Amino acid sequence: MKTLKIIKIGGNIIDNDFVLDDFLKHFSSLEGPKILVHGGGKLATKLAHQMGVKVNMIDGRRITDAATLDIITMVYAGKINKSIIAKLQSQQCNAVGFSGADGNTIVSVKRPVKDIDFGSVGDVQKVNTETTNLLLAGNVTPVFCAITHDANGQLLNTNADTIASELAIGFAELYHTELYYCFEKSGVLKDINAEDSVIENINSTNYQNLKDQGIIADGMLPKLENCFHAITNKVKKVCIGKPEMLFNSNSKFTTIQD
Amino acid sequence: MKTLKIIKIGGNIIDNDFVLDDFLKHFSSLEGPKILVHGGGKLATKLAHQMGVKVNMIDGRRITDAATLDIITMVYAGKINKSIIAKLQSQQCNAVGFSGADGNTIVSVKRPVKDIDFGSVGDVQKVNTETTNLLLAGNVTPVFCAITHDANGQLLNTNADTIASELAIGFAELYHTELYYCFEKSGVLKDINAEDSVIENINSTNYQNLKDQGIIADGMLPKLENCFHAITNKVKKVCIGKPEMLFNSNSKFTTIQD
Numbered sequence: 016m017k018t019l020k021i022i023k024i025g026g027n028i029i030d031n032d033f034v035l036d037d038f039l040k041h042f043s044s045l046e047g048p049k050i051l052v053h054g055g056g057k058l059a060t061k062l063a064h065q066m067g068v069k070v071n072m073i074d075g076r077r078i079t080d081a082a083t084l085d086i087i088t089m090v091y092a093g094k095i096n097k098s099i100i101a102k103l104q105s106q107q108c109n110a111v112g113f114s115g116a117d118g119n120t121i122v123s124v125k126r127p128v129k130d131i132d133f134g135s136v137g138d139v140q141k142v143n144t145e146t147t148n149l150l151l152a153g154n155v156t157p158v159f160c161a162i163t164h165d166a167n168g169q170l171l172n173t174n175a176d177t178i179a180s181e182l183a184i185g186f187a188e189l190y191h192t193e194l195y196y197c198f199e200k201s202g203v204l205k206d207i208n209a210e211d212s213v214i215e216n217i218n219s220t221n222y223q224n225l226k227d228q229g230i231i232a233d234g235m236l237p238k239l240e241n242c243f244h245a246i247t248n249k250v251k252k253v254c255i256g257k258p259e260m261l262f263n264s265n266s267k268f269t270t271i272q273d
Numbered sequence: 274m275k276t277l278k279i280i281k282i283g284g285n286i287i288d289n290d291f292v293l294d295d296f297l298k299h300f301s302s303l304e305g306p307k308i309l310v311h312g313g314g315k316l317a318t319k320l321a322h323q324m325g326v327k328v329n330m331i332d333g334r335r336i337t338d339a340a341t342l343d344i345i346t347m348v349y350a351g352k353i354n355k356s357i358i359a360k361l362q363s364q365q366c367n368a369v370g371f372s373g374a375d376g377n378t379i380v381s382v383k384r385p386v387k388d389i390d391f392g393s394v395g396d397v398q399k400v401n402t403e404t405t406n407l408l409l410a411g412n413v414t415p416v417f418c419a420i421t422h423d424a425n426g427q428l429l430n431t432n433a434d435t436i437a438s439e440l441a442i443g444f445a446e447l448y449h450t451e452l453y454y455c456f457e458k459s460g461v462l463k464d465i466n467a468e469d470s471v472i473e474n475i476n477s478t479n480y481q482n483l484k485d486q487g488i489i490a491d492g493m494l495p496k497l498e499n500c501f502h503a504i505t506n507k508v509k510k511v512c513i514g515k516p517e518m519l520f521n522s523n524s525k526f527t528t529i530q531d
Contacts, residue, residue, distance in 0.1 A: 062347075066323045085352055089320075092370075093351025094343055097420065097428055101374040105426035109404060111375040112350075116359040118369050118413065146367060149411045155376065155404055162355065168363035170355055 018251075019151070019190035020049040022261065023179035026056035027199040029095060036102065038197075041262045043106035048151045048190065050182060051110075051158045053099060054175035059090040075234070079134035079172040087172050088114075091160035099158055110156040115139075115163030116170060118146025121178060123163040123171045137163045137171025139178070142185025180241040180250075187249035194245050194253045195261060196238060202256040202269030203239075205230060211267075213256070218272040219243065242271040276509075277409070277448035278307040280519065281437035284314035285457040287353060294360065296455075299520045301364035306409045306448065308440060309368075309416045311357060312433035317348040333492070337392035337430040345430050346372075349418035357416055368414040373397075373421030374428060376404025379436060381421040381429045395421045395429025397436070400443025438499040438508075445507035452503050452511045453519060454496060460514040460527030461497075463488060469525075471514070476530040477501065500529040 028038050042051065059077075063070050063086050071078035079087065096112040103110040115121025115137075123137025147157050159182065161175035176196065183194040203225075205212040217225065222239065225231040231239055242253045254260055256268025286296050300309065317335075321328050321344050329336035337345065354370040361368040373379025373395075381395025405415050417440065419433035434454065441452040461483075463470035475483065480497065483489040489497055500511045512518055514526025 062324075065325070066320075088355050089347035089351035091351070092355045093347035093349070097346050097350045097372050097374060100372070101422045101428050102426045104374055104377050104422060104424055109377055111369070111371070111404060113369070114355050114358070116355060116362055119362050119367055146369060146408070146411065146413055149407050149413070150404070153404065153407045155407070164359045164362060166362055168360045170359050 016189075016191045018047055018193060019186050020045065020047065020193050020195065020261075021052065021179055021183045021186070022049065022195045022197060023052040023054070023175055024197045024258070025054045025175065028197065028258065029053055029056035030058070035099075038258050039099065039102045039108075040106055041258065043103060043108035045261065049156055050147070050151075051099070051156065052161070052175055052179040052182065053091075053095060053158065054161055055087065055091045055095065058095065059087050062086050062090055073131055076133065077172070078132075079136050081135070084135045084170060084172060088162060088170055092162055096158060096160045103156065103158070108156055109154065110158050111150055113147065113157050113159045114170070115159070115173065115178065119143050119166065120147055120159075121163040121173070121181065122166045123173055124165060125169070125171060135169065135171050137165065137173045139163060139173060139181045142181050144185050144189060148186075148189060174237070176238055176241045180245040183245050183250045183253075184248045187251075191251045192249075194242070194250050196242070196255045197258040197261075198255070200257070201267055203231060203235060213267045214269055215267060216270050216272055239271070246271050246273050274447075274449045276305055276451060277444050278303065278305065278451050278453065278519075279310065279437055279441045279444070280307065280453045280455060281310040281312070281433055282455045282516070283312045283433065286455065286516065287311055287314035288316070293357075296516050297357065297360045297366075298364055299516065301361060301366035303519065307414055308405070308409075309357070309414065310419070310433055310437040310440065311349075311353060311416065312419055313345065313349045313353065316353065317345050320344050320348055331389055334391065335430070336390075337394050339393070342393045342428060342430060346420060346428055350420055354416060354418045361414065361416070366414055367412065368416050369408055371405065371415050371417045372428070373417070373431065373436065377401050377424065378405055378417075379421040379431070379439065380424050381431055382423060383427070383429060393427065393429050395423065395431045397421060397431060397439045400439050402443050402447060406444075406447060432495070434496055434499045438503040441503050441508045441511075442506045445509075449509045450507075452500070452508050454500070454513045455516040455519070456513070458515070459525055461489060461493065471525045472527055473525065474528050474530055497529070504529050504531050
């Protein structure tokens with residue numbers, strides 16, 4: 016089996032043109048099949064303000080009403096995705112942009128309403144690898160934005176970390192999949208203010224300890240849940256760190272183990 | 274050689290949800306390889322107003338400054354394209370959205386400044402069929418929005434009629450290509466107010482007459498130029514009319530001949 020790298024980048028890379036260009040230059044030079052997944056950064060919120068659309072956040076999660084879904088679709092699948100594609104092409108990396116609707120690749124269900132109605136937010140139900148794999152086999156790099164669909168014509172807003180882990184799991188039948196979460200820190204840190212305090216390995220045993228001690232908390236919790244979901248579902252390697260972990264063999268990062 | 278249908282739809286279909294749904298239902302049922310090309314309709318202008326971005330038109334052509342290019346990318350490649358893709362998937366038509374940057378499919382050059390600087394507007398230079406054809410061969414339908422790139426990282430606004438004709442010409446080496454321009458009239462009309470006055474055949478001889486008589490004028494001129502460009506460059510069939518021309522063998526429409 017070939018190795019397929021699935022790499023997720025977030026707002027710290029997307030929101031800074033210089034950082035994004037540098038990342039994409041390195042990304043283009045990565046050999047072998049690869050998939051890029053990008054979040055939305057701050058642009059969607061900025062556009063909402065410009066359009067006078069109210070941003071509704073509950074517990075850090077965006078409530079996706081119809082106007083917000085339009086904004087997200089325009090920013091994620093339009094501006095950010097196409098700008099990344101054009102930049103990759105200029106680096107001789109042949110790329111094609113995807114939402115989960117394209118190629119029917121990621122089918123979701125609207126999140127059921129319990130206490131909160133999140134609106135058009137999708138929980139991933141199924142990954143269809145067939146269409147994307149036509150491109151991977153032809154040496155083309157798919158670039159996914161954080162949008163899925165319900166297969167009945169409705170687009171759904173879906174967490175980019177989740178899209179990355181579900182793609183890594185979905186492709187595990189065809190490739191040795193490796194999942195890389197790139198963000199602004201060198202990995203999961205013991206001391207959030209000390210970049211050299213990277214916890215190099217996290218497994219299910221020390222994970223519980225780290226949670227109990229409050230070292231892993233807040234936004235890191237869902238990221239780690241995505242990591243464990245992947246590593247316990249046939250994904251061969253799951254890493255969290257700065258993009259350097261992909262390009263520089265001396266850099267430290269966190270590896271998640273079963 | 275197989276036949277490949279390239280079908281362009283404009284604002285009259287895109288701007289009306291009911292009409293769009295009906296068209297996409299019929300489009301999905303078309304057998305054989307097919308490509309859809311869509312324009313932008315009125316949504317880009319609406320968004321520009323909402324965002325307070327000034328719309329600059331000269332002779333009916335949009336001047337594409339940086340803010341306008343962002344709007345176009347968001348509306349064409351984001352909202353309209355992904356909404357079409359989701360609707361096609363719900364009709365069991367497996368589709369993937371494209372700009373000309375995706376797959377490096379349509380390379381343009383920024384239109385040279387003569388009297389007017391049109392801004393980020395691209396004139397098509399080259400069509401690369403390889404990536405799109407991986408999908409066509411896998412029974413996937415590419416859906417193109419009216420954006421191209423310059424291969425140096427710059428997206429460019431490009432006329433949707435031109436994109437359709439250039440794709441038809443580009444794919445003519447691999448397929449018998451047929452080009453269909455769908456719009457609100459039954460074809461080129463002798464009397465613009467009489468739907469039954471369709472001119473069924475236009476060739477280079479009667480074209481000159483029709484222009485001299487002022488029957489073909491204004492917006493129809495560039496459309497006809499695209500048609501003749503295609504039919505004189507190995508495209509097998511070029512038609513203008515209502516979408517019915519594709520689905521109803523009794524409907525009348527205009528065929529362009531060499």
